[in-house]
Amino acid sequence: MAIRRKKITVVGAGFTGATTALMLAQKELGDVVLLDIPQLENPTKGKALDMLEAGPVQGFDSKIVGTSSYEDAADSDIVIITAGIARKPGMSRDDLVNTNAGIVRSVCENVKKHCPNSTVIVLSNPVDAMTHTAYRALGFPKNRVIGQSGVLDTARYCTFIAQELNVSVEDVRGFVLGGHGDDMVPLVRYSSVGGIPIETLLPRERIEAIVQRTRVGGGEIVDLLVNGSAYYAPAASLVQMTEAILKDKKRILPVIALLEGEYGYDGLFMGVPVILGGGGIEKVFDLELTPDEKAALDKSAASVRSVISMVRG
Numbered sequence: 001m002a003i004r005r006k007k008i009t010v011v012g013a014g015f016t017g018a019t020t021a022l023m024l025a026q027k028e029l030g031d032v033v034l035l036d037i038p039q040l041e042n043p044t045k046g047k048a049l050d051m052l053e054a055g056p057v058q059g060f061d062s063k064i065v066g067t068s069s070y071e072d073a074a075d076s077d078i079v080i081i082t083a084g085i086a087r088k089p090g091m092s093r094d095d096l097v098n099t100n101a102g103i104v105r106s107v108c109e110n111v112k113k114h115c116p117n118s119t120v121i122v123l124s125n126p127v128d129a130m131t132h133t134a135y136r137a138l139g140f141p142k143n144r145v146i147g148q149s150g151v152l153d154t155a156r157y158c159t160f161i162a163q164e165l166n167v168s169v170e171d172v173r174g175f176v177l178g179g180h181g182d183d184m185v186p187l188v189r190y191s192s193v194g195g196i197p198i199e200t201l202l203p204r205e206r207i208e209a210i211v212q213r214t215r216v217g218g219g220e221i222v223d224l225l226v227n228g229s230a231y232y233a234p235a236a237s238l239v240q241m242t243e244a245i246l247k248d249k250k251r252i253l254p255v256i257a258l259l260e261g262e263y264g265y266d267g268l269f270m271g272v273p274v275i276l277g278g279g280g281i282e283k284v285f286d287l288e289l290t291p292d293e294k295a296a297l298d299k300s301a302a303s304v305r306s307v308i309s310m311v312r313g
């Protein structure tokens, strides 16, 4: 009997989509379909072929095809949605909401038809609202509709902590709760290096500076790039989530999940720590928060709700 390789479709072959496709192939997580709009079919095929030709050099056998047809995506195990416009300096992620809601909805209609058993990971911004939009359009169970923000925000937070203490990033632990906006909530109380709480190693004002830099970490990159937003660390984050699902690793990662009572919110997609495994989101951790942490999370949740209320249709 032929062994079926895992199949991963990346919708949107721009900066984040193309980088994700290459990283997925480099880790041989499955065969990759890179899909963009018909007007960009040839450039998409060209990117995919160029990546495939890196295989002999880097030693990977994943197939990568570029396409604009959802027939090629049929029966994917994972679909990653990066389709949409990115912000430029001076813009907020929320400015993208209605353009990207239309794009995400149309992508999801095709995903529902061609990849009905897939687990879907949404990247397009504003990502909490776009994950909500995707969930409604797909009609999939909540464990199979997941948004990416917390892995990236946490990666930024851990990078800054490692830089500040001049220690290996591998020894830094922490996570970021809440919406993917400037009022996200890095949880200082749960942050440590080599098991040592950072509150015992850094003065309060340095921690506060790291928290603030994390909150505006996306904007910092947008201002430097000028013509788009971050893509290397976002792609790495998508790959970590994909690996957790395809290998049933049961990683504990912060992702955007549908909350139905957890943290006191109902019907809201927002970043929380979960177990990510073969069943997608297998469990949401409903942590005890201090009154200050809960107030910060309430503020972030209110921002997410206000963006969702802006989605037309």
Ligand SMILES: NC(=O)c1ccc[n+]([C@@H]2O[C@H](COP(=O)([O-])OP(=O)(O)OC[C@H]3O[C@@H](n4cnc5c(N)ncnc54)[C@H](O)[C@@H]3O)[C@@H](O)[C@H]2O)c1
Pocket: 011, 012, 013, 014, 015, 016, 017, 035, 036, 037, 040, 082, 083, 084, 085, 086, 087, 096, 100, 103, 106, 107, 122, 123, 124, 125, 126, 127, 148, 149, 152, 180, 228, 229, 230, 231, 234
């Ligand atoms: N959640 C996060 O942490 C995070 C991180 C980085 C980027 N983003 C978001 O991801 C999105 C993509 O960013 P990017 O840098 O890759 O942008 P990009 O402009 O480089 O690429 C977007 C691609 O989507 C394609 N596209 C548009 N409509 C489509 C459709 N209907 N079907 C298929 N493809 C379609 C475009 O042709 C383009 O190639 C943006 O909304 C950005 O804000 C989110």
Ligand SMILES: O=C(O)C[C@H](O)C(=O)O
Pocket: 086, 087, 093, 125, 152, 180, 217, 218, 219, 221, 222, 229, 230, 234
């Ligand atoms: O900041 C952006 O617009 C892109 C992304 O959400 C990020 O955090 O890098």
